Amino acid sequence: MKQEGNIPYKIYLEEQEMPVSWYNMRADMKVKPAPLLNPGTHKPMTFEELQGVFCDELIRQELDDTTAYIEIPQEIRSFYRMYRPSPLVRAYCLEEKLRTPAKIYYKFEGNNTSGSHKLNSAIAQAYYAKKQGLKGVTTETGAGQWGTALSMACAYLELDCKVYMVKVSYEQKPFRREVMRTYGASVTPSPSDTTEVGRRILAAHPGTTGSLGCAISEAVEAAAVNEGYRYVLGSVLNQVLLHQSVIGLESKAAMDKYGIVPDIIIGCAGGGSNLGGLIAPFMGEKLRGERDYRIIAVEPASCPSLTRGKFAYDFCDTGMICPLAKMYTLGSGFIPSPNHAGGLRFHGMSSTLSQLYHDGLMEARSVEQTAVFEAAEMFARVEGILPAPESAHAIRAAVDEAVKCRETGEEKTILFGLTGTGYFDMVAYEKFHNGEMSDHIPTDAELQAGFDGIPKFPGNEF
Numbered sequence: 001m002k003q004e005g006n007i008p009y010k011i012y013l014e015e016q017e018m019p020v021s022w023y024n025m026r027a028d029m030k031v032k033p034a035p036l037l038n039p040g041t042h043k044p045m046t047f048e049e050l051q052g053v054f055c056d057e058l059i060r061q062e063l064d065d066t067t068a069y070i071e072i073p074q075e076i077r078s079f080y081r082m083y084r085p086s087p088l089v090r091a092y093c094l095e096e097k098l099r100t101p102a103k104i105y106y107k108f109e110g111n112n113t114s115g116s117h118k119l120n121s122a123i124a125q126a127y128y129a130k131k132q133g134l135k136g137v138t139t140e141t142g143a144g145q146w147g148t149a150l151s152m153a154c155a156y157l158e159l160d161c162k163v164y165m166v167k168v169s170y171e172q173k174p175f176r177r178e179v180m181r182t183y184g185a186s187v188t189p190s191p192s193d194t195t196e197v198g199r200r201i202l203a204a205h206p207g208t209t210g211s212l213g214c215a216i217s218e219a220v221e222a223a224a225v226n227e228g229y230r231y232v233l234g235s236v237l238n239q240v241l242l243h244q245s246v247i248g249l250e251s252k253a254a255m256d257k258y259g260i261v262p263d264i265i266i267g268c269a270g271g272g273s274n275l276g277g278l279i280a281p282f283m284g285e286k287l288r289g290e291r292d293y294r295i296i297a298v299e300p301a302s303c304p305s306l307t308r309g310k311f312a313y314d315f316c317d318t319g320m321i322c323p324l325a326k327m328y329t330l331g332s333g334f335i336p337s338p339n340h341a342g343g344l345r346f347h348g349m350s351s352t353l354s355q356l357y358h359d360g361l362m363e364a365r366s367v368e369q370t371a372v373f374e375a376a377e378m379f380a381r382v383e384g385i386l387p388a389p390e391s392a393h394a395i396r397a398a399v400d401e402a403v404k405c406r407e408t409g410e411e412k413t414i415l416f417g418l419t420g421t422g423y424f425d426m427v428a429y430e431k432f433h434n435g436e437m438s439d440h441i442p443t444d445a446e447l448q449a450g451f452d453g454i455p456k457f458p459g460n461e462f
């Protein structure tokens with residue numbers, strides 16, 4: 001059915017109520033996110049410089065701050081149709097459990113084998129690589145959701161896929177690894193001796209169990225030295241937020257259809273892609289002055305990039321070979337204490353979200369992991385879905401807001417992103433059930449060590 005009403009993108013909707021274009025928030029931002037810089041010259045990265053690492057079409061999307069709607073190629077839409085539109089659910093049972101007058105909705109992205117929203121961007125990135133005639137792609141994965149999503153997309157398009165998996169996850173999550181291999185990916189524990197940067201990191205830190213930043217360095221190097229390969233990244237970049245806008249566009253189309261307007265929109269934030277995608281069309285209205293929404297990013301207290309980080313140019317990877325991005329960062333050398341939300345352990349945050357936060361267009365809060373698992377368990381018991389620990393950060397904040405409504409009697413409408421399922425995170429749930437989970441909040445001194453590693457150059461004062 002075609003829509004009447006106030007959705008500005010109605011012409012972009014098909015019969016299936018799936019968007020036919022992604023929405024690029026940057027087009028409506030008055031203050032654009034700062035460009036990526038060449039780490040050597042501190043000048044903005046050019047298309048040509050990025051070509052060695054990324055696919056051409058994805059670079060165009062990365063650098064495009066002006067086109068609001070970018071058409072989703074038909075082949076990608078056909079793939080989306082296998083698992084989209086994803087469910088938008090009213091959490092009646094949770095509302096009742098909380099005895100809140102608030103109305104709570106969640107957009108569930110866990111209904112595909114990768115178990116998360118990451119497939120939305122994986123298929124797009126694999127598609128453009130294939131279209132360019134490349135042989136394959138390289139990437140890193142921490143908890144494993146991104147690597148799984150990319151493996152699925154590459155299997156579908158018959159592209160080779162090399163995944164560098166953070167060693168600690170490689171060892172602790174053998175099932176994730178085997179899912180990736182089922183889809184034909186080669187999976188290497190990182191740091192490894194297959195790359196120069198891996199060998200350098202191993203020599204400096206023998207016995208290290210790796211980090212996301214370190215795996216990124218290896219994947220980037222593998223793309224640079226292997227003919228016909230490019231590097232792809234599952235979060236942080238502008239292009240990834242663009243692809244993830246399907247989450248928000250579908251949510252908004254469904255809510256508009258029933259005349260529902262959210263007051264508060266909540267998402268967990270690792271590198272910022274699901275949140276950036278969920279809020280996209282709502283933030284667009286806010287940026288254009290059409291409507292106001294409260295938007296809340298939720299991050300772990302153990303890795304608090306927005307709430308305690310510096311807004312500065314920094315490396316995206318530990319090996320310091322990637323371009324510099326201006327973002328809220330804890331420093332590329334910051335290694336968060338072990339916590340169980342693998343997808344939220346990145347030291348920085350999307351430049352787009354960082355700029356929006358800096359300009360006061362969204363809020364951020366941090367939560368401790370035992371409180372997160374309490375919310376996860378409550379949600380699983382009343383709503384049936386076993387949430388990923390990452391997603392449970394958003395549940396925690398949604399529950400807290402709904403409880404506030406109980407106290408004030410306000411009938412707010414809350415929308416949150418339920419990014420995925422937690423079947424591969426049962427060790428974390430086990431720790432929680434056994435009372436063995438602790439909350440680590442880094443001290444200011446610990447954070448300072450990370451800040452000391454942020455590059456210093458004129459114009460990068462923080």
Ligand SMILES: *Cc1c(COP(=O)(O)O)cnc(C)c1O
Pocket residue numbers: 115116117118145146234235236268269270271272273274275343344388390391419420421
């Ligand atoms: C990767 C991941 C996240 C965090 O990544 P963003 O880019 O911040 O969205 C959140 N939830 C799940 C289930 C994930 O796999």
